[in-house]
Amino acid sequence: MSNQIQQCIIAKFGGTSVADYQAMYNSAKIVANNPNVKVVVLSASAGITNLLVALAEGRDSEIRKQHIAKIQAIQYNILEQLPENPILREVIDQAISNISSLSEAASLATSPALTDELVSYGELMSSRLFVEVLKQLDKHAIWFDVRKVMRTDNKFGKATPKIEEIKQLCCAHIKSLNIENIIVTQGFIGSESSGKTTTLGRGGSDYTAALLGEALNATQIDIWTDVAGIYTTDPRIVQNAKKIDEITFAEATEMATFGAKVLHPATLVPAVRSNIPVFVGSSKAPDKGGTIVYNTNSIRSELPLFRAVALRRRQTLLTLNSLNMLHAQGFLANVFAILAKHNISVDLVTTSEVSVALTIDTTGTSTDGNSLLTKPLLDELSTLCCVDIQEDLDLVAIIGNNLTTFKGMAKKVFASLEEYTIRLSCFGASTHNICFLVKSSDSESIVKVLHQSLFE
Ligand code: ASP
Ligand code: MG
Secondary structure, three states: OOOOOOOOEEEEEOHHHHOOHHHHHHHHHHHHOOOOEEEEEEOOOOOHHHHHHHHHOOOOHHHHHHHHHHHHHHHHHHHOOOOOOHHHHHHHHHHHHHHHHHHHHHHHOOOHHHHHHHHHHHHHHHHHHHHHHHHHOOOOEEEOOHHHOOEEOOOOOOOOEOHHHHHHHHHHHOOOOOOOOEEEEEOOEEEOOOOOEEEOOOOOHHHHHHHHHHHOOOOEEEEEEOOOOOEOOOOOOOOOOOEOOEEEHHHHHHHHHOOOOOOOHHHHHHHHHOOOOEEEEEOOOHHHOEEEEEOHHHOOOOOOOEEEEEEEEEEEEEEEEOHHHOOOOOHHHHHHHHHHHOOOOEEEEEEOOOEEEEEEEOOOOOOOOOOOOOHHHHHHHHOOOEEEEEEEEEEEEEEEOOOOOOOOHHHHHHHHHOOOOOOEEEEOOOOOEEEEEEEHHHHHHHHHHHHHHHHO
């Protein structure tokens, strides 16, 4: 190993950072300029996963042809700007031909396993192309099939990684590779024990980068996307949103759970667990800097009372009401057991004497996108209590520090919201978060109002 390399950075590039040749070139430059980047994790070129998911749902032959032509056009556009390389062309053509046969199979019968097999081609192709772009910059890059190390269970569409096995497999397959080479691999995809392809859920490439970072004892995980870091709120909603230079894991985990779409929610889990800093920046403008997420001891600036306002859309509120709750034991345990059995993950919970309200995220992070509130689930809940479902709600979260001990916090937050109705609010579980559920039609104005009163 060369002496200059003391660090191991995992760099992940999202779909827009590998969307076309120019985007790939900008991303490859970032890798080439930093000798500490040892592993590159890639998403599919922007748009491709959506097309593959549509194909996996089963389409008639005319639509299939159109979708496949679009996929081919996106990848050929990149291929054709690279020096002629018959082997690479053959690899891409083979992938397109596999996509075509798998799509035909899906039109006869869909299955979650088939979907994962099909969507994996997005990342498999983008990573092949990226190796060549790096080679153009005179870098020694090798393509690596992440499925050799990214072992998961067999919950196709949203598989759970097996941390210990991943570590062992990384030791066996990645650490032994020549350190002078940059390893280029795929985000999002993995494989279960019998070798079938799985996926970690939509947007899962960030999570892959963090898992590999943990398994390889990385010194940093760099997430390159199309925004220059984490902002005080979504800059598309509030033009005055300010970039946050550094933020603690505690604050960022509340943001990741509550809406800031910059990072996949699970990304911070391995990072926090293994104390690996995560950097977020824009591959289009690397010189603009970004946000670094690390533990409280590393922060150089003072922690602010209010850090950010996050918005998460399309929440479903379940209100469960039952007299059985009155002075009863085990009612909530029963409710949650049913939810767990149906694989529902609950976000917010509030209880009163005879009711419990909870929200579930229905933005559908699994590749199949089916509704989570199935009839069997609702039937089972109805045996315990009255169930009411409310949709068209969004979640607004304020992230900060010491919110539970600051005098006057409630006034500061609620005074600016006098024009609005609030369906539910949650506060006190964490000193870093206060959030409420509001009508979807109000949510953007609420974010604007809150941002103005707390940050401008
Ligand atoms: N390509 C996958 C998706 O679009 C994974 C990712 O980009 O993180 O969901
Ligand atoms: Mg993505």
